Amino acid sequence: MMNDAHPGDDEGAQVIRLAAVREDPPGDDAPGDGRPGERGQFEQTLASGLAFLRRRLTGEYEVDEFGFDPEFNSTVLLPLARALYEHWFRVELDGLENIPEGGALLVANHSGTIPLDALMLSVALHDHADRQVRLLGADLVYQIPLLGHLSRKAGHTLACQADAARLLGKGELVGVFPEGFKGVGKPFSERYKLQRFGRGGFVGTALRAGVPIVPCAIVGAEEIYPKIADLRPLARLLGLPYFPVTPTFPLLGPAGLVPLPSKWVIRFGEPMTLDGYDADAADDPMTVFEITDHVRENVQHMLYETLLRRGPAFL
Secondary structure: OOOOOOOOOOHHHHHHHHHHHOOOOOOOOOOOOOOOOHHHHHHHHHHHHHHHHHHHHHOOOOOOOOOOOHHHHHHHHHHHHHHHHHHHOOOEEEOHHHOOOOOEEEEEOOOOOOOHHHHHHHHHHHHHOOOOEEEEEOHHHHHOHHHHHHHHHOOOEEOOHHHHHHHHHOOOEEEEOOOOHHHHOOOHHHOOOOOOOOOOHHHHHHHHHOOOEEEEEEEOHHHOOOOOEEOHHHHHHHOOOOOEEOOOOOOOHHHHHOOOOOOOEEEEOOOEOOOOOOHHHHHOHHHHHHHHHHHHHHHHHHHHHHHHHHOOOOO
């Protein structure tokens, strides 16, 4: 299938095969072009794109047991999110040195009405810490066909202890938003006030896996879609946890879905080691509750400090 073209081959397939094997040396100037290197760079980009398409068509790419497709993520998904990260939200990072090597559980606040904070967190760690964060998502995410498929392609999986334990056991950086929909869907009047951290399931997971917990504060997401009301009857009809009303949506229709360009800061706190506990502590409700409350206090304190540091939301 990958040999030279034969008579009767589809012409488009021939182009893809030829592009896949043609690679000009970086920086070579194209003959006869008055702008040195530009034509060569264009041809390399075109060849790279066609080679990517060929691998998609022939199945020559790797997907792990969770559905993570590293090539698709870095070639298609991350560049789209990166445009928002760099040019719209102008994200700043603090505390990257606190991201440990090997397995760790990243615990962050969740907000924004539409959870773009998950995308920005993924770009930050991929581009600046050389880590792929494997986020744990709610059931609803994976019940929506396209969204669930793309989430798995991006390396994320269902929020369950079994999947989290397997990922942590492989030395992955796993991310969780304990507030869930209570956090991402809270009204603008409660911005930067953490909601309840569930039952502390993430703490039990960290204790059993013997990995540290890294608290994370994300400032900026609260202002992108200020939720001023909730159309609950419509939300129930659509099977959604909420249906938001913002100053621009649904008043402006599809244009109201454009997020406001708030200034973001993502801060990573010092890892919270759990060396003083054994795996059996994961079955002690009081121990789990105390650690959960301690993590929540840390994230809330970091939020307030980072919010003061950031200053005005749109400057």
